[in-house]
Amino acid sequence: MTKNLRVKSGKVIDETYRISFKFNGNTYYGFKGDTLSSALLANDVHLVGRSFKYHRPRGIMTAGSEEPNAIVQLHDKSSRTEPNVRATEVEIYEGLEASSQNCWPSVKFDIGGINNFLSPLIPAGFYYKTFMWPASFWEKYEYFIRKSAGLGKSPTEPDPDVYEHKYIHCDVLVIGSGISGIMAAKIAAKNGFKTLLVDEKPNLGGSTIYQNSDYFKINNQNSNSWLEKEINEIKKLENLEIKTRTSVAAYHGYNFLLARENLTDHLPIEQRKGKTRHRLLKIRANKVISATGSIERPMIFDNNDRPGILLSSAVKRYADLFGVACGEKCILFTNNDSAYETAISLIQKGINIEAIVDNREKVDSKLLYEVEKSNIKIFKGYTVTDTFGYKRINKISIKQLSKDGQKVVGSKISLTCDCLGVSGGWTPAVHLFTQSGGKLKFREDDQVFIPNTYPSDQISIGSCNGDFTLDEILINTPKSLKEFLNIKSTNYENLEVVSSINKSKRNIWLLPSDKVLGKTKSFVDYQNDATAKDIKLALREGFRSIEHVKRYTTTGMGTDQGKLGNMHALGIISETAGAKMGELGTTTFRPPYTPLTFGTIVGRNVGEYFDVIRKTPIHNWHEKNKAEFENVGQWKRAWYYPTENESMHQAVQRESKAARESAGILDASTLGKIDIQGTDASEFLNRVYTNAWSKLAVGKCRYGLMLNEDGMVYDDGVTTRLGENHYIMTTTTGGAANVMGKLEDYLQTEWPELDVYLTSVTDxxxxxxxxxxxxxxxxxxxxxxxxxxxxxxxxxxxKNAKIGKINCRIMRISFTGEHSYEINIQANYGKSAWEKCMEAGKDYNITPYGTETMHLLRAEKGFIIVGQDTDATMTPIDLQMDWIVSKKKYDFIGKRSLYRSDTIKEDRKQLVGLLTEDPNEVLEEGAQIVADVNKSPIEMLGHITSSYYSPNLKKSIALGVVRGGKNMMGQKLIIPMEKKNINVTVADPVFLDKENKRLNA
Amino acid sequence: MFIINCPFCGKREQSEFKAGGEAHIVRPKQPTELSDDQWAEYLFMRKNIKGIQFERWNHAHGCRKWFNMVRDTSNDEIKAVYKMGEKPPTK
Known part of the structure; x- marks a missing residue:
């Protein structure tokens, strides 16, 4: 049974345009302009979710992005499903489907609700304390805890929507389009600044746009009409770009901001095709004006979380903007004048107010007098002590506050209601300001943190700067903008303002109750179910830093980041610990301000655009010939070329046999190539490689090993002397860019006197x-x-040579141990050269082989692959490659490190060959190597780095690093695997053709 | 994200640059004559200051030149940039 609580046409509602939507499977109706929450409230639906830990029924609490409770799943089980969406921010459209989260089997009957009754057993830190013992059981606990934790369900299908990123540069960025933001945008744009105004809501005007009463006037007009005219004017300004539905997520240093522009979420799904869903704006602004407003505070009392309890400002917003009554028997509970603004709005709309409970004893307020005219009972000096009603509030208890506000006195009064609007004053929304590095100060008068020092060219204006009343905003905003923008005058200097609000507030962080604290549930963080009791427990248990209390109690760690309750948590800590609020500081506000979808963050960098894909000039040939590819850095390299029905193992065996017995052909285009020229080129190579280069004759090639300054192997490759002052260096495929960077670094910073020029010619x-x-x-x-x-x-x-008319360089070098040539030819002739070799090799069964066979062939020869057999802890000595380290050279990069006390240790891990007892047993790369399996704990000696079955040797071969392995030749070791231990013998890493006869065969 | 004033190209986004650690650590001219401790001092020891720090930066996605920067690590304010080989500003 649903009621219709639409009282009057709201400001943003188009009642001629009815929209149907589904919530938890039931169909409801709303109007164009409604949010999901306003439409649900219009249908008298308050219960929308269950809380995280206790599974308590929860309702809509706010009307904005600060919403902690009403978070829903949209379009469950579809590819567009999205969890944790705030119902207060969803604009309804035809076909919208939303459902409650964190409840099973349904929001109305949730099994997890039993946690509420078990709550004395699950205090803060419960999981930390309980599931610690015995430690080995954690895996079992974890399964169940993970299942019951978490909000919402992630999509399981690919996202069909398109997202994009866009850079925006502007002179002035104005964040927030409340009255102060509108004024700022107008002043900036009119004074010649290229201005961007953004607001997270679909409409401009903030809360003043529905502040329609005789008590708030500007130049004799109601403040809302005045503002409306201003908005109409700024829309015509040429210098000003306005973006609504655009939420600033992050404010980084140097005025770099990220904002999410929401382009299609308000449209029916069939209208979204071909449109970008979200746009991530990367904004670089010379000047930033924050007019982010303020968030109303709830108050902390027993059972302050029931459905039907809302912020008083939200009750007003729903009535004024959407024409919706949040209940038929409303009670307002306040410690300041804001609730009377709400009351006046409700009276205007004919919504029944049962009573107003005001913490303050004596109030001289024009707004209060106005409300009293409607014969509404106002309990001054009272507080709410408890509330009742499981799935919807139906009653509250109130009691008088003692003079000091620490106790309740007198007798209990019960009041019935179906809605309780709460106002605890206002908290400036300083999140973005502090993200930017801004420091806050605490204003004792009304207990708020406001901006103090700015780290960049920016300013905060309006209520986010602590100016909460209309007169303060209208006086202070033009004044600070004149200084900030360095301009002489604005059009806002001589405004006549009527602002009838009384600024007094009786701030009590944790309201007293007639029960002991241990028996109350006074929620501070609604989404994470952290109560005042939990915070006090944390303090009792010795936590002092607010950052620790936050983590222990999880206060402020939900998707809403504690926008409502963080201040109260600080207040309670400060009161309990006897520390001053200003000295306590706040927890860190981290981006994003409101959650971003992954789609927004990655933009167009998805699928094939996720990363750059590099293909060799011969790639198409490999594709055509059914090669399987592997990723090597950004490169796609042919891995192996299976013929029909061939497994990878079979293909590799065939390819490697062919290469040794007749001819193989490999695409080695991905190897890094650096052209080195200059009169000091030889000297330069002497300094960067471990071996000597001065005596290398023109036309000769040499293998070189490059170290880091710490003596560890960095890269290797063959370098060829093309001319007296001209070399071409090859590097590993993955190391090319880093080697180039390193060489440039040394040339520019350590040896600028050398006459050497480097050019990357890989491509x-x-x-x-x-x-x-x-x-x-x-x-x-x-x-x-x-x-x-x-x-x-x-x-x-x-040799320089020509294939047809095309110049090429032929190097006779070998990475396989076979007689071998490398043809280097201008990239666009690569495929043609390849095909010519294939054609010429037909009679010799020339066989294309991929990287897997290349690895196998080089392993047979004991040639290392930097990055596979080495890992930045291997010196050339560890690799048994002493022969390549020049003893004569005075210096080269890494030389001094080769005889540091650590690098000369005998028991370092050293590269050895390993042969299995059973020649058919192929070891697993990465497997551990040990000597004794009976010792406990088993001592780990090293691991396997390369392992293959060699068809040429007809046995399994492996390379591995073993502690002290150099002196273990012939020794038996063990590779312990899950199901068995494999016996191996340490061997020479060169398995094939130790005499290098094949090179000249 | 900083805006860095490359001494060769002018103001560019931080994403074009690569940080290269502490500046003004000169590679010893005669490493072989150093003790293990002296070599380790050059090789490993770096300052990590909260406050004014001298750093090496490389315009990796630009002119590829290395240069030096004076940066306040507490608020990321860049006090100066200067070319390799130039003396660091004293103020």
Whole structure:
């Protein structure tokens, strides 16, 4: 049974446009302009969710982004589903489906509600304390805890929507379009500043836009009409861009801000096609004006969380803006004048007010006198002590406050109601200001934190700066803007303002009750179910820092980030611990101000645009020939080329046999290439590689090992001397960019006197590597003019040649141990060179092989792969590569580190070969290596770095690093696996052709 | 995100740059003559100051030049930028 609580046409409601939507499976109706919460309230639906820990029934509490309770799942079980959406921010559209979260089987009957009755057993820190013992049981507990925790369900299907990022540069950014933001935008734009005005709501005007009473006037007009005219005027300004539904999420240093512009969430789903859903605005503003307003405070009393309890300002907003009554028997509970503004609005709309409970004993307020005219009973000096009604408030108890506000006195009065509007005063929304690095100060008078020092060119105006009343805003805003924008005058200097609010407030952080605290549930953080009792418990248990109390009680750690209750938590801590609020400080406000979807954060960087994909010039050929690819950094490299029905293992065995027995061909284009020129090029190489380079003849190649200054292997590759002052260096595929950066760094900062020029030419060349006993014959066919005799073209040398008319460089170098050539040719001829080699190799069964076979072939020869067999803790000595470290050179990068006390230790992990007892047993890369499995704990000696089955040797081979491995040759070790222990013998890492005969075969 | 005034290119977004640690640590000219402790001092020891810090930065996605920066780490205010080899500002 639903009632219709639409009382009068609201300001933003179009009653000619009816919209149907579903909530928890029931169909309801609202009007265009409604939010989900206003539409639900119009249908008298208050119960919308269950609380996080106790599963207590919860209702709509606010009318804005600060909402802690009314968080819902939209379009459950569809690809567009979204959890944790604030019902107060959802604009309804035809077909909207929303459902409650954190309840099972339904919001009205929730099994988890039993936690509410068990609550004495689950205080703050319950999980920390209880599930600690025995430690080994945690995995079992965790399964159940995780299941019952968490709000909402994440989508399981890909997001069908499109998101984008956009940069905006402006002179002035104004955040918030309340009365002060509107004035600021107008002043800035009129004075020639390129201005951007953003507001999270769909409409401009903040709360003044519905402040329609004789008690608030500007130049003899009601404040709302005055503001409306101002808004109409600024819409015409050319210098001003206005973005609504745009919420600033983060305010970083140097006035860099992130905002989320919501473009389609208010549209029916079928109208969203082809449109961008959210746009992440990256705003760089010369000057920022924060007019973010303030958030009304709730009050902390027993059972202050029942459905039907709202902020008083929300009750007013629902009535004025949406024409909705939050109840038929409203009671307002306040410690300041704001609730009387609400009362006047409700009276105007004909909504029944049962009573007003005011903490203050004596109030001289024009608003109060006006309300009294309507014969509404006002209990002055009273407080609410308890509330009743499980799924909806139906009664409250009130008692008189003692003089000091610490106790309740007198007899209890019961009042019936179906709605309680609470006003505890206002808290400036300083979240963005503090994110930017701004420091706050505490204003004792009305117990608020306000901006104190600004870290960048920015200013806070209006109620986020502590100016809560109309007269303060209208006087202070133009004054501070004149100074901030350095302008002479504004049009707002001589306004006549009537503001009838009395500023007195009786602030009591935790209201007294007639029960002991332990028996009350006075919620401070509604979303995380943290109560005043929990905070006091934390303090009793010794927590002092607010950051610790926050984490222990989880106060302020929900999706709402404690926008409502954080101040009360601080207040209670300060009172209990006897510390001053100003000295206590606040917890850190972190971005985002309101949650962002992942889609917004990643923008267009999804799917194939997630990262740059680099393809070699020969990529299409590999694709056509059914290669499987692997990612190496950003590169796609051919991994292996399975023929029909071939497994990866079978393909690799076939490819590697072919390479050793006849001919193999590999696309090595991804190797990094750096062109090095200059009169000091040789000297430069001497300094960056461990071996000597001065004597390398022109036309010769040399393998080089590069270290970090700490002596650890950094990169390796072959460098060729192309001319007297000209080299080409190759680097590993993954290390190319870093090596280039490192070389540039040393040249620019340590050795600027060297005459050396570096150019990255990785993408300029394609590299085709042909290896195997028949490689020479194949190359001869491709390049008939070149003399391939060993005398003219020996191993480790290079020749300039032509394939057809195209220049290329041929290096005779080998990473497989076979006789082998690398053709480097201008990238756009890469595929043609490859195809020519394939054609020429037809008679020799030339077999394309991928990276997997390349790894296997080099492992047979014991050649390392930097990054696989090394891990930034391996020196060349650890790799048994002493031969490449020059003893004669005075210095090179990393030399001094090679004889630090740590690097000369005998028991460092060293690279060795490993052979399994059973030649068919292939070890798992990463597996641990031990000597004794009976010792406890088992001592770990090292791990396997490379492991393959070698078809050429017909046995399993592996490389690994073992503590003191150099001196363990022939020793038996054990690889303990889950199901068995595998016996291995330490061997020479070179498994094949130790004499290097094959290089010249 | 900072705006960094590259001494070669002018003002650019921080995302174009790479930080390179403490500035003015000169690589010893004769490393082999240093004790383990002296070498370790050069190799490992870096300051991590709350306040004015001298840093190396590289305009990695721009001119690729290294330069020095004086930055207040407490509020990220950049006090000065200057080229490699230039003396750090005294004030």
């Amino acid at each position: 300029h060349f394609a590299t085709v590597s042909v290896c195997g006993p028949n490689s020479k014959k194949i190359l001869k066919k491709v390049i008939p003019d070149l003399d391939f005799s060993d005398e003219n073209f020996p191993h480790m040398s290079f």
